[in-house]
Amino acid sequence: MEKLEPTGKSETCEGSSDNFLAKQFSKFTEINKKYAKPQIKMTPMVRIALLGLRIYLIVLVLVLVYKFFTLIRV
Secondary structure, X not given: OOOOOOXXXXXXXXXXXXXXXXXXXXXXXXXXXXXXXXXXXOOHHHHHHHHHHHHHHHHHHHHHHHHHHHHHHO
C-alpha cells in the first residue's frame, strides 16, 4: 500500500466550505446585477396588470394566514 503524503495545500474543512459559499454567493450577486434592470419595455397597462396581480397575491397570502390562525384557535 502506498502512503499518502500531504500536498502543499492545507485547507481545513471549514475553510473549503467558506470558500465554496463565497463562490456561490458571488454567482448569485453576479446574476442579480445582470438582471437588476428589466430588459424589455412595458406599457402602462402591463404595469397596472402586474401591480394588480401582486396585490391579489398579497391578499391571498393574508387570507391563508388568517384562516390558519382561526383554525388553530378552535
